[in-house]
Amino acid sequence: MSGTAVTLLVVALVVVWGGLAVSIAALVRRPERTSYPHGWEHEGGPEDRPDEPVEHDT
Numbered sequence: 001m002s003g004t005a006v007t008l009l010v011v012a013l014v015v016v017w018g019g020l021a022v023s024i025a026a027l028v029r030r031p032e033r034t035s036y037p038h039g040w041e042h043e044g045g046p047e048d049r050p051d052e053p054v055e056h057d058t
Contacts, residue, residue, distance in 0.1 A: 001009075
């Protein structure tokens with residue numbers, strides 16, 4: 001392998017594994033929310049609520 005190929009390999013490895021490490025660190029610092037604003041305790045979105053009208057942009 002030439003020096004250019006090795007350099008490109010190292011850069012690609014740093015980008016891929018570095019991105020994975022940064023993603024894991026971000027998830028450890030700020031995990032998924034466990035509480036949501038009032039009114040959205042149910043599964044799904046406003047389309048699943050038959051008692052309220054659904055407004056769609058057209």
